[in-house]
Amino acid sequence: MMPLTLRPETPADSAAIEHVTVAAFKNATHAAHTEQFIINALRRAGMLTVSLVAEDGGTIVGHVAISPVSISSGASGWYGLGPISVLPERQGQSIGARLMNAAMAALKDLGAAGCVLLGDPAFYSRFGFQPQPGLVLPGMPPEYFLALRFHGDWPVGTVTYHDAFNATS
Template sequence: MNFNIRNERSEDIERIFKLTAAAFEQEKHSSHTEQFIIDALRQAGQLTVSLVAVENDEIVGHVAISPVTLSSGTAGWYGLGPISVLPRRQGQGIGSSLMKAALAELQDQGAAGCVVLGDPGYYGRFGFKAYAGLELPGVPQEYFQALSFGGDLPADTVQYHESFDATE
């Protein structure tokens, strides 16, 4: 496994779209709109972090991070996702490498923290935890997790950018 992680480039956009669609195609807990969400975030200027894992000029993984809104108005919080790895390359450490690089980039930018909606078993490996008082409406508490980069964890309702409603 010999891949590099770098910022997305304009020539990567179509490949990121196809990779994301393929990565979520068989996921039962997916809306199957993740590729549209990334495009909508990009078009809205809301992709704070967009990294690709590249091996032999093939994009094998991608991660997106965008700002979220907290009900208290607390600034500096972001939402991780979607994160995608080619189905034939899943389980080989690409997603973990993308996660670590994306979280490090957020910290370098001075972010207060990051939230994620997903499997606690997976995201817990990176320090994400569910916290009482921090919620995403309509989502079971244990699947909405946060990682603070040093400050207090807010007790708030979180809202993702409207791009997460994109369906095409």
């Protein structure tokens, strides 16, 4: 088996990233099934701060996207993780964990203050993410809105993702 390679996306990867994303979320009951549109809209807007692919033998099997978020208090240097996708037949092989760790390392290298995400606390707590009472994502259950701080004080306020998260096509 070829070793798994993690690398930044290239323009030639967009169709494969879309395929992985659609497949990963196909049977997810919590998903809006617009994740691939979000990634494409973030890319078009120049807002994919970090976009990494997991490649195995020339085939893209996973992807993670990170984009800037704004916080109503004016705190800067915060980013949102997601979507993160792994092909269903490759899930449970630590590909998602490797993508998470690489994405967090990339954010730290950029000097980010922290990262937020909407996801399962049972999975993301292993990476240090936890609910942070002062950070709110309106309309979402607070126990699923998680944050990881790299430096500085915890911000307090309402988090807003880029408009691309409203993309439906």
